[in-house]
Amino acid sequence: MMVPEPHNELAAELWREASLRQIVHLSLGGARLRVRVSNAFGTTPLFLEGASVALAKAPGRPDIDGGSARALTFGGRAGVMIPAGAEYYSDPVALEHKAGADLAVSMYFKGEPARQTGHPGSRANSFVTRGNRLMDAAWPEAAKVEHWYMLADVEVQAPPSVGAVVAIGDSITDGNGSTTDGNDRWPDLLAARFGREGQAMGVLNAGIGGGRMLRDGLGPNLASRFDRDVIARSGVTHAIVMIGVNDLGGQHRNGDDTRDNRKKILDDLMMAHRQLVERAHAQGICVIGGTISPYMGSDYYRPNVDNEADRQAVNDWIRNSGVFDGVADFDAALRDPAQPQRLLKERDKGDGLHPSPAGFRAMADAVPLAALRQCSAAR
Structure with a gap:
């Protein structure tokens, strides 16, 4: 995690009433996992309105296996406020997956953070679309961006x-x-x-x-x-x-x-x-x-x-x-x-x-x- 340079930030309008889907490659197979969301470099609280995980159809695509989609919660709630400088775990969810699986982590925001936490060198495409589309299997109108934001880890039990x-x-x-x-x-x-x-x-x-x-x-x-x-x-x-x-x-x-x-x-x-x-x-x-x-x-x-x-x-x-x-x-x-x-x-x-x-x-x-x-x- 780091502060993205200005040209690597996600444009402010793309955070507003929008869903962000990021694809990550898992090194461990398992049956339960959790996600760590990061506001490590934020200067104000981060408001995450909702999140989900699912098996991705393939790297470089926003589409997921709809049957594998799982809503993420934080202390049993869909949304969470993450203080400036903090990182929070989601509650664990059951999701069978193999080592080397591609996982789609989707997050829904209503507004942009005051300062972003991210990783510009993702070497992986992420996707942004309007509205709360966390559980949707297809994002046909999604914009593509080659960076990661606010996603620190996926931990497999x-x-x-x-x-x-x-x-x-x-x-x-x-x-x-x-x-x-x-x-x-x-x-x-x-x-x-x-x-x-x-x-x-x-x-x-x-x-x-x-x-x-x-x-x-x-x-x-x-x-x-x-x-x-x-x-x-x-x-x-x-x-x-x-x-x-x-x-x-x-x-x-x-x-x-x-x-x-x-x-x-x-x-x-x-x-x-x-x-x-x-x-x-x-x-x-x-x-x-x-x-x-x-x-x-x-x-x-x-x-x-x-x-x-x-x-x-x-x-x-x-x-x-x-x-x-x-x-x-x-x-x-x-x-x-x-x-x-x-x-x-x-x-x-x-x-x-x-x-x-x-x-x-x-x-x-x-x-x-x-x-x-x-x-x-x-x-």
Whole structure:
């Protein structure tokens, strides 16, 4: 969750006496679920007049299986007032679904919020239509918008033995380079890999495009949002942290990469990672460190040899410091063996920075499932 930039906000008139339908891809199958609605960045109370869930006909379409539609309630009531800065759970509803199902979450509003909470990088289409259309199977006149709003989580009831892993990071985790409505971000493909191997595991994507560890970007810095986006989420047993390219690249791009500043940012990145791990371990959550992928070919950051040396220094520390409970070597999965400072061509979106869908598959395959199975951080 973050504050959408002005050009990513939902237009005020589209909130007024309108229904918003958002399609999300579930990593866990089950029979009961609940939805978490977010007003985390709101400055005034959010008034949700009604909500529902249903199985979507397909990603990228507003139509639902009408027989699966379930009204959501909050303390038994259809509507709810969510205070500024808060997030509220719906009451659980019975809805049989398989792992990998597409769920439509519909919300009805009478007016726009004073400040929106959302996620611009949805890589999924949402739909808006006039009136209270929560239970309607078809929305033939719906407008399409490629963002999510006010929707923090869908939680599936599962046995205590089933854990959840949060993938947290920047645009590479958020899915820049994946296909719209294709559900082929690397966390999506990790969830599919769990399914192929017969392991039930929730997978949560907490990537924010432009995100940094140490300073706010398009959203809050990762160190500040780690508690809300990882520790406070239900059933979390593991986190995979991949962050740093925007910290290092941004410093170089801004011309702040003197010798002293370069040393300081490396020290600060390492300290921040240690702090995340300490906080996670205190709650029994294991942390997998993700190495920073190559970006020497990026026209946006235009890194030089010093910038590349700093990336390598962070990666060597992630691999060898012993701070983490395991390592996902995304660098090794994505780099060109002949030019290891660059992405392999077929795993490059084309900008020298973000992976392609093939690159995301390689990333999902690089996650060490053995470390996820074996690690159990002491509370």
